[in-house]
Amino acid sequence: MASRRPDSFDGLGYRGRDDPLFGANYPARSAAGAQAEMHHWVTTPPDIPGSRNLHTGERTPQFADTLGDHGEYGATAGLDAPQPGVPSGEQLNRFAGFGIGLVSLFTENVLSHPCIVFRRQCQVNYHARCYHLTPFSTVAVMYAITKAQGVKCLWKGMGSTFIVHGITLGAEGILSEFTPLPRELPHRWTWKHVGGHFLLKGLTAVVALPFYCASLIETVQSEIVHDESSSGLLDCIREGMARLLGVGAPHSRRLLPLSALILPAALHAILRYAILSCVQRLALWLHQRTKKQDAAPSNPLDSYFPELAAAWVGSLVADVVMFPLETALHRLSLQGTRTIIDATDGVIAAGNGGSPLVLPVNTQYEGFSECLHAIRRKEGVAGYYRGFGALVVQYALHGALLAAARTLLRLLLLEGKLS
Template sequence: MYPQRPEGFDGLGYRGREEPGGLGKPFSSSAELGHWVSSPPDIPGSRNLHWGEKTPQFGAATPLGGGLNEEAFPGEQLNRFAGFGIGLASLFTENVLAHPCIVLRRQCQVNYHAKNYHLTPFTIVNIMYSINKTQGPRALWKGMGSTFIVQGITLGAEGIISEFTPLPRELSHKWSLRQIGGHLLLKGLTCVVAMPFYSASLIETVQSEIIRDNPGILDCVKEGIGRVMGLGVPHSKRLLPLIALTFPTVLHGVVHYVISSIIQKFVLLLLKREASHRLPTESTNSVQNMLDAYFPELIASFVASLCADVMLYPLETVLHRLHIQGTRTIIDNTDFGYEVLPINTQYEGMRDCINTIKRDEGMLGFYKGFGAVVVQYTLHVAILQLTKIIYTTLLQNVA
């Protein structure tokens, strides 16, 4: 599972930082001011990228200009507010506005009955409308609280494990194969700790609103602990033990992290190189400085997450089917949007699941619900672009 996270993700937020040895000047003075962007993962496996760059404390950096105080920069406070607003818009889009896409995406992935694979965004939007019409808007935001709980457990587990073990949470620039191995082992252990809670969260997001009771905010934690202890709601004999889910869970989380890390660093390098070659003008300098300070990490994070999600979508489909099997879950009929279907698969493991999907549903069966990914990231880039336009206009007016 993913999980990760792009450049500079540190706990509940990531801060802008200088890149030692980077090409040209890193960015403007705005980049040296502490700014926060939070983008936690929606499934286990922290996706934060720590490559040894120590995060400066907020307010510790000194603006360029030596002894000049803040009064000499009338737009400085607006710059800070812009960075916070841009990050908040990204966080809100990824975890709230895009949640209906996550719900439909997962329901399509586990629905082996479905005749309509929803590979395009047009059919996904249509089925969203049908479900909203028959069950109300609440059906599209179900399980959102549990996804935040899983994110918190993931981040907390990673921090605790790294604190009490020699496994590095960050990689220095002078990394070694041993450090990389320990770092990836930390990610794998984090996936294992979050795995039962992720299973409970998955059930909440795909369970049909028609037949489910109102879940409590901590039901995800209770169900996760019950899954580990073998207590709680009775499950069928087809329920796979957690030990059988460990390998696919860790595989998805670690591979997703590695892919997003590599792509994110590559995109960020390209953006920095482009910024270093750009010739500033007096009329656009302050605005461009703000964009150079806040947008490169967001763009790199967005591209890395998109590429990793697309590349690992088939593995995610297999993973979700294995997690949901035997839990007696009833999902919405994604062909029509007004009926319910039981999940009664009988996969023996990861290999059997892959072979069964390939035989019964074809290769496109691994991409059921892919249209939801297109809608999700289209919405995300639209919000980022709108936020960029708003703050560019504000800064131009101030300047």
């Protein structure tokens, strides 16, 4: 049987040889030249927004800039091609952003935890004569407690704070998926979007409230009465569920139900987030206004540091403004839990092995408004700001480490460019 295949058919380029639709775009290829032109068949993927291939040019840089006419590496790159073993400017830029962001996270969540511990102890200790409004008395008492109980006492409850952060992020993600409440504001937002976004923040705080109360107890409870044998990393979840369901160890009759804490918890979360966001956007806007447009390109760190500095300023202003509300929330959350805290006056007990005195928390507030009025009546306006010196130390340490990391990475980037 005679074959109907034309004599010129080679299996590769027949379609494009005589077809007027494809003849100009698909040249014929022979089997002998298939291996030589194999690299021309491989096309680069399209630029995806948000990927590392996103460029403003028309060609994707993987092959357009590094492959020459014959597929040789560096044929068209010339002297501008990055040499192997030498970090490029983009890599140094990413390293700088990652480094300074890592320092910020480490300082905010680890190094600042002792200040958070002492601040919360001062807020719930209505017996103390010293309010610790300045950082000088704060550092002295923190040193005395550390000397008596060890350095570990300043980092108590840090694991539970990470658990609360995880529960908050998870609850926010789940609520945003199953409800129309937006997790992030769109570029063209309306007041409906803003209201739904703030409502999501409030609902997230309410979901995490019982676990936040359990974490607060672990943070302020004295190490002297802390039982290491019965403590564990997941105690925060267990105690939170017990507080939510009303089971577990019996508490005092002064223990407030969670329904009495929903309003102050949601109000604190919404207002703090609103203040933080507004101040952060304002700081970034002022930075863009004061930045010289005609100036020479500055250090790559300038593209990362303004956002971190704006977040630092926003958190500082939000915590200062919301400090009285936070004090009332912590006292209401701790009431009736039979928690024993360290004496924040720094008094040393002579007959107790040189360890600081401990005090029980025995408040009798009936609600949120009654707590605010009682603090104003018995302790004055300064009673709302007990432990404010610890907040100053916390943000001073955070800001100093951010500035030091920026200076160090600037020097490293300078050495990398010179080399």
